[in-house]
Structure formats: C-alpha cells, structure tokens
Amino acid sequence: MTWSNTQPSSPAVTEPAELVSGALDGVLHQFVVEPWFGALVVLLVATAVVRRIPGLVHGRRRRDPQRCFLRADKRLVLQRAGHRCEHHSVFGRRCTATDDLQADHVHPHSRGGATSVDNGQALCPRHNTRKAARVPWDWELRRLAQQRAGYFPPGTSTVVVHH
Ligand SMILES: [Zn+2]
Numbered sequence: 071m072t073w074s075n076t077q078p079s080s081p082a083v084t085e086p087a088e089l090v091s092g093a094l095d096g097v098l099h100q101f102v103v104e105p106w107f108g109a110l111v112v113l114l115v116a117t118a119v120v121r122r123i124p125g126l127v128h129g130r131r132r133r134d135p136q137r138c139f140l141r142a143d144k145r146l147v148l149q150r151a152g153h154r155c156e157h158h159s160v161f162g163r164r165c166t167a168t169d170d171l172q173a174d175h176v177h178p179h180s181r182g183g184a185t186s187v188d189n190g191q192a193l194c195p196r197h198n199t200r201k202a203a204r205v206p207w208d209w210e211l212r213r214l215a216q217q218r219a220g221y222f223p224p225g226t227s228t229v230v231v232h233h
Contacts, residue, residue, distance in 0.1 A: 121204060136185040143187050144173040150222050151192035157201075158217055167194030176211070177232040178203040188231035206230075 100107040139147065148171050155165035174193040177183030180203045191214070193201065206214075211230045218228035 133182060134179060134185045137179055139173040139185055139190060143185075143190065146187050147173040147190035148192045150226050152221050154192065154221075155194040155197055156191045156214070156218070157193055157197035158213070162217070164217070164221075165194060165197060167196070170195050172198050174198050174201065176206060176214070176230045178205060181205050183232055186231070188227070188229075191230075 151171075153168055153171060155167040155171060157165040159165075171192045171194060173190050175183040175185065176189050176191050179185060183189050214230060215228040222228050
C-alpha cells in the first residue's frame with residue numbers, strides 16, 4: 071500500500087474574518103464611489119444622536135405611577151384641541167386628522183412626564199406612533215404654546231408643564 075501525495079484539493083474555505091473585511095471593503099468602497107452614501111450615513115447618525123440629546127439633558131425622572139390619562143382628562147385634552155391632531159409639520163401646518171385621537175404625553179411618561187392635562191396633547195395614531203418616547207426640545211414646546219394660542223379656547227393655558 072502506497073501513500074499518495076496528491077491530496078484532493080480542498081474547496082476554498084472563506085474565513086469569517088475575510089467575510090467581515092470583504093463587507094467593510096464594500097462599505098468603504100461605497101463611501102469612495104458614492105459620496106452621497108457617506109453623507110447619508112453621517113446624516114442618519116447625527117439625527118439619531120441629536121434626537122437623544124434632550125433626553126440625556128433631562129435624564130430619567132421617577133415615572134408618574136399613573137400611566138394612562140383619566141377619561142375626563144383625555145376628554146379635556148381633545149376638547150381644547152378642537153378634536154383635531156396637534157402635530158405640526160416643520161412648516162407649521164397642522165395635521166388635519168380628527169379620528170381616533172389619543173391623549174399623548176408631550177414630555178414622555180417614560181422620561182418622567184406627568185399624566186396630566188398640562189402635559190397632554192391630542193395626537194392622531196400615526197403621529198403618536200411616530201413621536202414615540204422622544205423628549206421635545208424647549209423651542210418645540212414654545213412653538214406648540216404659540217400655535218395653541220390659535221386654536222385653544224380663550225383663557226386656556228397653552229403652556230406644557232412637564233411634571
Ligand atoms: Zn396627526
């Protein structure tokens with residue numbers, strides 16, 4: 071019996087490290103070939119970071135033990151908003167939705183926002199979902215107070231009180 075020196079050539083095995091470096095090369099290649107790709111990535115990261123800053127500034131406060139608005143409070147929140155969603159676009163246009171409105175915490179409950187009329191706003195399901203638990207900027211609160219002056223019943227406070 072003789073040992074053969076000729077081994078069947080083993081199929082090329084790709085190491086995981088090679089796969090990672092290949093993927094990285096692909097990404098880096100995109101940066102070089104498509105400058106907009108790099109700009110898009112930077113923009114997405116910057117947006118994600120900036121959206122979290124107010125939450126970091128305010129920190130985590132103790133949560134209001136009451137998570138949901140009382141029925142009477144919800145009625146008040148919707149009533150003073152004229153039963154219309156209070157979301158405003160960046161150009162200041164107010165959402166026209168009037169169905170299935172929800173009482174939302176302007177300052178998120180998970181961030182210590184109180185479950186009270188003063189911290190409430192009427193939002194349609196779409197804008198409530200989109201807002202999620204984002205902490206608003208102070209300028210957003212000031213803008214909301216100004217906009218509310220246009221549709222809140224006279225004599226009603228338009229100022230948002232966090233807690
Ligand atoms: Zn809306």
